Every structure is written in C-alpha cells, then in structure tokens.
Amino acid sequence: MGELTDKIKGNVNEAIGKAKQESNNPETRAEGAEQEGKGKAQQFAGKVKGALGDDI
Structure with missing residues (x-):
C-alpha cells in the first residue's frame, strides 16, 4: 500500500x-x-512511507 492509502x-x-x-x-x-x-498504526506507517518512499 502507498502512503496515501495507509493514511486514509x-x-x-x-x-x-x-x-x-x-x-x-x-x-x-x-x-x-x-x-x-x-488506525493509528496505519497512519504512522503512511507517514514513514512518506518520509522514506513507498518502496518499503
């Protein structure tokens, strides 16, 4: 999943x-x-992916 998907x-x-x-x-x-x-964990994962890139 991408950053935006995780955050949503x-x-x-x-x-x-x-x-x-x-x-x-x-x-x-x-x-x-x-x-x-x-939900909070998913949002955090989205923030991490945003900072490091979606390739994680």
Missing part, C-alpha cells in the same frame, strides 16, 4: 473505532479501542 485507511479505522467505543456493550467498546489503535 488509518483515518477510517480510527473513526470507526471511536464510534464503537461509544457503545453500551463492553465487547464492542473493546473492539473499538483495538480498531482505533490499528
């Missing part, structure tokens, strides 16, 4: 994760926290 997917996962954390269901809240973390 990261933003989407982070937003969905935050929304899930608003649930009354503890299982869904935990899933949301995990998905938000995944």
